[in-house]
Structure formats: C-alpha cells, structure tokens
Amino acid sequence: xxxxxxxxxxxxxxxxxxxxxxxxxxxxxxxxxxxxxxxxxxxxxxxxxxxxxxxxxxxxxxxxxxxxxxxxxxxxxxxxxxxxxxxxxxxxxxxxxxxxxxxxxxxxxxxxxxxxxxxxxxxxxxxxxxxxxxxxxxxxxxxxxxxxxxxxxxxxxxxxxxxxxxxxxxxxxxxxxxxxxxxxxxxxxxxxxxxxxxxxxxxxxxxxxxxxxxxxxxxxxxxxxxxxxxxxxxxxxxxxxxxxxxxxxxxxxxxxxxxxxxxxxxxxxxxxxxxxxxxxxxxxxxxxxxxxxxxxxxxxxxxxxxxxxxxxxxxxxx
Ligand SMILES: [Zn+2]
Numbered sequence: 559x560x561x562x563x564x565x566x567x568x569x570x571x572x573x574x575x576x577x578x579x580x581x582x583x584x585x586x587x588x589x590x591x592x593x594x595x596x597x598x599x600x601x602x603x604x605x606x607x608x609x610x611x612x613x614x615x616x617x618x619x620x621x622x623x624x625x626x627x628x629x630x631x632x633x634x635x636x637x638x639x640x641x642x643x644x645x646x647x648x649x650x651x652x653x654x655x656x657x658x659x660x661x662x663x664x665x666x667x668x669x670x671x672x673x674x675x676x677x678x679x680x681x682x683x684x685x686x687x688x689x690x691x692x693x694x695x696x697x698x699x700x701x702x703x704x705x706x707x708x709x710x711x712x713x714x715x716x717x718x719x720x721x722x723x724x725x726x727x728x729x730x731x732x733x734x735x736x737x738x739x740x741x742x743x744x745x746x747x748x749x750x751x752x753x754x755x756x757x758x759x760x761x762x763x764x765x766x767x768x769x770x771x772x773x774x775x776x777x778x779x780x781x782x783x784x785x786x787x788x789x790x791x792x793x794x795x796x797x798x799x800x801x802x803x804x805x806x807x808x809x810x811x812x813x814x815x816x817x818x819x820x821x822x823x824x825x826x827x828x829x830x831x832x833x834x835x836x837x838x839x840x841x842x843x844x845x846x847x848x849x850x851x852x853x854x855x856x857x858x859x860x861x862x863x864x865x866x867x868x869x870x871x872x873x874x875x876x
Contacts, residue, residue, distance in 0.1 A: 559601060559872050559873055559874050560673040560674060560845065560871065560872055560873045561603055561671070561672050561673045562601070562602055562603065562672065562673065562674055562675060562676070562868065562871045562872045563602065563603045563604075563605050563663050563666060563667070563672040563674070563675030563676070564593065564598075564599075564602040564603065564604055564605065564675065564676055564678070564868065565605040565606075565607065565659045565660065565662070565663050565675060565676070565677040565678060565679065566586070566589075566590055566593075566604070566605075566678045567606050567607035567655060567659060569607060569648075569651075569652060569655050570583075570586055570607070570652060570655065570656060570678070570679055570680045571583035571586060571587065571680070572646070572648035572651070572652050573645075573646060573648060573649045573652035573653070573680050573681050574644075574646035574648070574649075575644040575645075575646070575694075576636070576644050579644050580694075580818065580855040581680070581681065581682065581694040581853075581855070582857075583680070584857055585680070585854065585855065585857060585860060586678055586679075586680050586851075588857045588858075588860040588861050589678050589851070589860050589861065589864040590678065591861055592860060592861025592862060592863075592864050592865045593861075593864060593865060593868060595861065596865040596869075598865065598868055598869070598872070601872055601874070602868070602872070603666075603671075603672060605659060605662055605663055605666070605675070606659070607655035607656065607658060607659035607662075607679075608655070608658040608659060608661075608662050609651070609654050609655055609658045610654045610655070610657040610658035610661060610702070611658070612624065614657060614658070614661055614702055614705075614706055615654070615657060615697055615702060617702065617705040617706065617709060618688065618697070618698055618701045618702050618705055618732060619686070619688055619689070619697060619698070620688055620689050622689065623688070623689050623690070623691070626638070627649075627650055627653070627691065627696060628650045630645060630650075631645055631646070631647055631648070631649050631650040631651075632647070632650075634647060638691050638696070639690070639691055640691075640692070642692070642693055642694055643691045643692070643693075643694065643695075643696065649681065649696065650696075652680065652681065653681055653696045653697045654697075656677075656679035656680065656681065656683075656697070656699055657697050657699055657702050659677065659679060660677050660679065660699050660702065660703050660848075660850060661702070661703065661706055663675045663677055663848055664703050664706055664707060664711075664848060665710075667803075667846055667848055668707070668711050668803075668846075673845045673846070674836070674839065674845060674846065674847045674848065674849075674871045675847075675848050675849065675871070676808070676849045676851075676864070676867060676868050676871055677699075677848065677849065677850045677851060678851050678864070679699060679850065679851055680851075681694060681695060681696050681697075682694055682695050682699070682809075682851065682852040682853060683695045683696070683697055683698040683699035683700055683701070683702075683728070683807075683850070683852065684698060684699075684700060684720055684722060684724075684726035684727075684728055684729050684807045684809075684852050685698075685724070685726070685727055685728050685753060686698040686701075686728045687727070687728045687731050687732070688731070688732060692727070692728065692753065693724065693752060693753055694853070695728065698728045698729060698732060699850050700718060700720075700726075700729055700805050700807050700850050701728065701729050701732045701733070703805055703848065703850065704716050704718065704733070704739055704805060707803055708738060708739075713738075713802050713803055714738045714802070715738060715740070715799060715800060715801050715802045715803075716738060716739045716740070716801055716802065716803050716804075716805060717739075717740045717742070717796055717799060717801025717803070717804045717805070717838075717842075717843070718733075718739060718740065718741045718742065718804075718805045718806075718807065719742050719743075719792065719804065719805070719806050719807070719835055720741070720742065720743040720744070720745070720806075720807035720809075720852070721743075721744055721745075721806070721807070721808065721809065721812065721831055722743075722745065722807050722808070722809020722811060722812075722852040722853045723745055723746050723751065723809060723811040723812035723816070723818060723819040723821050723853065724745055724746070724751060724752050724753060724809070724811070724818075724819075724853065725743050725745045725748060725751075725753060725755050725756025725772065725774075726741070726743050726745075726756075726807050726852075727753045727755045727756065729741055729743075729807065730743065730755070730756070730760065730770055730772075733762075733766065733769075733770070734762055734763050734764075734766055734770065735762065735763050735764035735765060735766040736765075736766045736769070737762075737765050737766050737768075737769050739766075739769065740769045740770075740771070740795065740796070740799045740801060741762075741769065741770045741771070742770075742771045742772075742773075742791070742792050742795060742796075743756055743771075743772050743773070743807075744772075744773040744775065744784060744787060744788065744791075744792070745772075745773075745774060745775065745812075746774070746775055746776075746777060746812070746819045746820065746821050747774040747775060747776050747777070748774060750776070750777045750820065751777075751819060756772045756774055757772060757774060758772055758773075758774060760772050769799075771791055771792070771795050773787040773788070773790075773791045773792070775787065775821060777819075777820035777821070778820055778822065779821065779822065780814065780821065780822035780823050780824065780827070781822075781823060781824050781826075781827040781830075784812075784821075784823060784827060784831070785827070785830065788831065788834065793834070793838070796838050796842065797842075800842045800843075801838075801842055801843050802842075802843050802846070803843050803846045803847075803848070804835060804838065804839045804842075804843050804846065804847040804848075805847075805848050805849075805850065806835060806847060806848070806849040806850065807850060807852045808849045808850060808851055808852060808854075808867065809851075809852035809853035809854055810828065810853065810854030810856070810859070810860060810863045810864075811853040811854050811855055811856075813825070813828070813854070813856055813859050813863065815856040815858070815859050816854065816855050816856040816859070817855070817856070818853065818855050825859065825862060825863060825866065828863055828866065828867070829866045829867075829870060832849075832866070832867055832870040832871075833870055835847060836870055836871065836873075847871070849867065849871065
C-alpha cells in the first residue's frame with residue numbers, strides 16, 4: 559500500500575453557509591464518516607490543517623481581495639459579493655486553514671513522507687480568480703498549491719486535472735499564459751452550466767498557448783462520453799507533457815444523483831477516472847498526486863465516492 563495522506567480538520571466545518579446552501583459542512587462530515595466507517599483511517603497518514611502564511615495566498619490572489627474577504631468576515635457580513643458566496647465569521651480563517659493544510663501536504667509529498675494525498679477541505683477553490691470570489695469558492699486552493707510547487711520546490715511541469723462538473727475558470731485564468739502548468743478540465747458544456755466558460759477553443763494564451771485543454775460534455779451524457787473524451791484529450795496530452803506532479807480538482811458533482819448538473823456519471827466511473835489518474839502519476843510523476851476536494855453535493859453518495867477515491871490512492875482497491 560502507498561503512504562496516502564488524508565487532510566481533514568473539524569475546523570473546516572466552521573465555515574457556515576446557512577440552511578439553504580448546498581456547500582454545507584455536512585458534505586465534509588459525510589466524507590469523513592465514509593472514510594471512518596470503511597476502516598480506512600488507520601491506513602492513512604492523517605494531516606491536520608495549519609494556517610496559511612499570507613505570502614502563499616498572495617502568490618495567487620490580490621491583497622485587495624484578501625483584505626476585503628477578511629474584513630467582510632470580521633464585520634459579520636453574511637455574503638461576499640454574491641449570494642453564492644455566503645460567509646460566517648469563521649470563513650476567512652477556515653479558508654486560511656484549508657490552504658495552509660494543502661501546503662503542508664505539498665511539502666510532505668515533495669519531501670517523500672507521503673506518496674499521494676486526498677485533501678478534504680472547505681471552502682472549495684477552483685472558481686476563485688485573482689481578484690474575485692465565485693461559485694462557493696474564496697481562495698483557489700489548487701492554484702495556491704501549484705504556485706507553491708513552482709516557487710518553493712522549483713517544479714516546472716505541473717499537471718492539473720479538474721473533473722468537477724463545473725469548469726475550473728479560476729484555475730484556468732490564473733495559469734492561462736503559463737506553460738509550466740498544464741490545466742485540463744472535463745465538465746458540463748458551458749452553454750448549459752455554471753460558470754459559462756471552458757469551451758474547446760480555450761487553449762491558453764501567449765507562451766501558455768496549448769497548455770490549457772477543455773472537454774465540455776453535453777447534458778444527459780455520462781460514463782461513455784467521459785471515458786471517450788479522457789482517452790481522446792487528457793491521456794495523450796499528459797503523455798506528451800509528462801507532469802512532475804499531478805494535482806486534482808476532485809469534484810463529485812457530475813454524479814448521476816447530484817442535482818447540480820445534468821451529467822450522469824456512475825459511482826464506478828469516478829473510480830475508473832481516479833485509477834487512470836493514479837496510473838498516469840505512476841508513469842510520469844513518481845506517483846505524486848495530490849487530490850483536493852471541490853464540489854459534490856449528493857450527501858448520501860459522498861461517503862462511498864470518497865472511500866473509493868482514497869482506496870485507489872492507497873492502492874488497496876481490487
Ligand atoms: Zn462543481
């Protein structure tokens with residue numbers, strides 16, 4: 559079995575979004591319960607959150623955004639800019655803990671203490687842009703991890719795979735002109751889904767042209783189309799790019815039972831995707847894969863989906 563890290567911290571539950579909001583603390587409790595009831599905790603290396611240094615956040619986000627976010631929480635406001643981004647007094651600190659915990663995981667993987675990891679964090683991150691919070695996301699966790707890998711660990715080929723059902727617009731924008739980060743996203747077609755970006759012609763810009771790749775999927779489609787598109791688009795792209803580290807924006811909202819989208823992935827297809835990702839990590843990046851939770855709102859499905867995800871990282875799933 560591999561040495562798999564599991565980042566989870568009860569303080570991630572302190573970001574409260576109110577009774578009607580789908581991005582609820584219960585999502586994370588369900589994930590933890592699934593891992594615990596499957597008896598996996600003793601096989602995992604448990605990582606607690608640490609508070610991020612502000613410089614790690616500033617490597618991605620503007621000071622103006624960081625300060626507005628912190629002040630909104632201190633003032634006791636109930637949202638930041640949009641009703642999607644509900645906040646409580648603890649939201650800023652929770653976001654700092656999530657990002658800091660992920661950086662701790664990055665360090666442990668790069669030092670060789672861990673082979674790979676799953677970071678069960680809230681709030682999610684992939685919609686957050688340099689200057690803008692969006693779609694339940696405040697700090698772009700995966701972008702912060704990628705920047706840290708560049709700055710601290712001098713990694714020059716980072717592969718990001720985003721299989722959340724929504725396009726990772728923030729991550730794409732942040733690395734749009736950066737040829738050292740290959741961003742791949744598969745998601746529901748932007749004509750039908752939030753946030754309205756992620757078309758096939760979006761391929762990066764400047765020296766980053768060709769290092770962004772999007773596979774939009776029409777509503778109603780599922781396992782067959784996802785497998786075909788991943789084989790057509792992602793696998794050859796990563797075979798050529800050969801990332802030194804793979805980061806995953808793991809959203810489980812393309813599941814057939816998740817009412818956030820009209821994509822109909824089975825539980826088994828999520829396992830298939832993760833097995834392929836771990837296989838690519840074995841081939842190109844010495845197994846280094848760090849998976850970070852994004853969306854996933856079918857609370858009754860999250861325990862099994864996260865259990866399977868972690869078993870594949872551990873290498874213990876038959
Ligand atoms: Zn999503």
